[in-house]
Amino acid sequence: MSTGGARPVDVPPGYVVGRWRVTGYLGSGSWGSVYSGEPVAETELPDGEPGQVALKFLPPSVGTPGRRALLAGVVERERRFSASADHPALIRTIAVETAVGGAADGATVLVMERAVGNVRQLLDGRPVPGAERMLAEVCSALAHMHGAGWIHGDVKPGNVLLLADGGARLADFGVTTELDGTHGYVPRLGSSDHLPPEWWSEQVGVEGVMLRPTADVWAFGVLAHQMLTGGRHPFAGATPHARAMNAQSYGHSGEGLLIDEGIAEPWRDVIRDCLAPDHASRAAFPARVVADRIDGLLADPGGLPRVRRCVRPVPAALVAVVTVVTVAAIAATSFALWPGSSDETPASPSSARAGSGTARGELRPGAAVPAQYRDAIRTAAHACPAPEVTPALIAGVLKEESGFDPDFADPATESYGIAGWTPQVFHAVAPPSADYMNPTDAIMAAGDYLCGLDEEFAKEHLPGDLAALTVAGYDTSTAAVAAARGVPAKAAAFTDSVLEDASEYGV
Template identity: 40%
Template sequence: MTETYAVPVPKGYRVGAWEVREPIATGAFGSVYAGRRTGGGGDGPRDVALKFLPTGTRTPRQLHHLRELAEREVDVLRRLKQPHLVRMFETLTVDDPGHPELDGATVLVLEKAEGSLAALLDASPRPGAGPGLLAQICEGLAQLHRAGWVHGDLKPANVLLMTDGSVRLADFNMAAELEGTHAYTSAFSTPDYTPPELLWSEIGERGRQIRGSADVWAFGVLAHLVLTGVFPLPGATPAARRTAAAAYASGTDELRLSPELPDAWREIVRACLSRTHAERIGVEELLRRVRDAAGAGRPFRLPRLLPARRRSRRAVAVSAALATAAVAVLGYGVDRWALSDGEPGASTDASATYGADVLRTGRGVPAAYRLLIVETARDCRSEDVSAPLIAAMLKVENDFDPDLSDPAKDEYGIARWTPKVLRWWMNEDGTPGETVPEPPFPPAESVPAMGRYLCWIAPRLDDALREDRRVLIATAYRTSWRRVNQARGVPAEYRPYADRVAHYLKEYTPPGRR
């Protein structure tokens, strides 16, 4: 290990069901390692990322601070499960007095990424996939803000690129839950991505006050860096750029964006980098503009760098980084079809095989929706609410059409939601929406809501019913669980629907799981 890790963990070390493999990254307070499940069986993935936070050692003051950071991150990851936020599978505490440097440490078991945006930018500044990546990052910010949280430390190192091509926001130990217009967080953040009003802000007993506009500023800096290769404020060092930020905030200097910044993004970045928090664009309007700007770009194609047998290590690293970015932009946002060579429905190998252990490949499930379907199923404790069931229902409902509009039946989107019904299932915390939502309903909203509804239906079906419970759950989605129980199975008028679901259930279930 050439880099000094905040929490050094030897390869082969075991914690819970996991064995530590190679190191991935480190920060000032925690370190991340690849992990692999030991032995057979177990739910969830075989390969994960293990984040070690040293909450069991150090001085009392450090202990208090580190425990607070760990608790923040665990709280966010337990409470928020969104397509563009990194997923946590479990938390563990190391019990190992023989290794005092690890004893008592908190370990977060997280989904493993292919890489980070920071690594991509190091390998290939100004990646062609930039607009698509930024669209996904902005969607993650919007998901976080809608849930009432501020990230507090958005930067390239905290943006993960997944194997299937999607993007995740990560590292939530600076995150804070809003209390009205403000939240409170620690004084630590990365200066280059910190808005001017927070660079020298006072720190009270509860920490530093922060608003959602701090994330908007950070997004503007990140967007400028991704699209131009340079920071928006001048200076060769973070200290020099911090001085430039102060001059800009005081009105003594103007914001001079790079001439390399595409026109479609210039006003977006400028709106993010307004001098005061009150002038900055809101995250929902920002997301709308970013989607428009990203949608205007052409699909990115991976360039051939060198013949395979003559590639240097760096060329291979660049190629891998670009490949990840290519998948990310081609499938950006789970509410869009994966694209290849400009044709809808085609996909990359990574996105087309996501969750292959639970959802069969090569059977027509659009690659753009595989991650959303698999993760939605995993959020339900009922084994009957599976990825093949959700995929089969989406196929039968409207052949995966995200733009379906059927005003005669008042049904819209990929899951054929009626607005008044969707209102009751749109929030992850189980509370109904404050108002009746208006179509169109993007898949990122519709599919998780479908999963929550199916998960609610499952335990309400009579245990004595003899038919396939998955098919009964699907039928209840079309009618009601009471109607299915009263009919002692699939009502006659819903038999064609149930038979089609059963057919695609068989199609989408991997061999050995039927």
């Protein structure tokens, strides 16, 4: 959560909403702004209601039609989940209000429990004090959510809040989704360090990416390993992207899981089961079963595992537990690949490997690519380790989609902006705050989408040039390319033109 910069909803101290008065600003995320609050002086608090709260302001629907529709969906989902979230280990939404008057007029306001910190602040190389009890609380909350037909979708240390009484609360319901049978759908968001191997190969549709409860179980396994070691991830890698790639490899081979030897065996077994390499194997360990196992460990004093110090602890960091609502409480996921975002880094969906792409190279200084877009093109390409997705290739896509026109619009084909995005597909791929008519956002999303296509076609071992397949997938779909076992006829002209442009633009 950012504490500086523009605020999605700017509210002055003293602003009153419902029974609460704003007392200060805590921070903002992609969807809204969070303020500290207290009851107005004449209010008598009901039993059990806290005197200090967090007020999360979700703005009225503004912006592009796609943005308005997406925001409306987030607000409605938050309302429904807040009404059904009744568990002691879920951050409690005390009330849902509508702001009246001023700049916040019409904003939806969630009145929430106030936290004093989060688990991420405590990952200093030593096991988190009370980790076993907190993990039991979090897993019980997940089991309750799954039983009620919801998937959390973003379980991680920053989303486990700490209350003044020492209790742990699971928070951040920005990508929480309802189950429709065995799965739900979410935008292509989430924290790469906590996404299961199968997530990366799921096809993005207009509804988003398929998500199952076993994704939460996987994320809980990673969380448990981090809390019981003080921050160590169960997969090797110096960056979130590298760790995510190793997790993907583990999903195929079953090798590469590194459970720290400093964790006592009963907890190692729990983590190992949560991190089963595929959805089918993990389905044997639903959150309720895991929660009952952890409760059994805690109930048996003789068998309670004593978590020893990590064999290879990370350097201790200064931990300041302050009164703050973290990004978890504002239900927003930010992407480090987008300028100005938080330090929650998503992995690109492509693995680091050698390739044989046709289009390679940086942009030539004299290439006919507008100067104002070159930085975004380079950033988007360099965020993807796939050798086929180069600045020249991305520039070629932009040239053929719009002629580098940021105001391009073709309602007949539902193509808009510099990258020719279909709004529904864009919002399934890009962060919530992104706008398909904003050139930087559109270019970053194009690079990320091309990267995902490249990875998927590489795994399928489709015949032909991988760069050409990736461009064809951008123009049509992964299904069309897979069905054709190559570049579909309807995408041939577009693909050839992009590769020709890329050859001209690149060095």
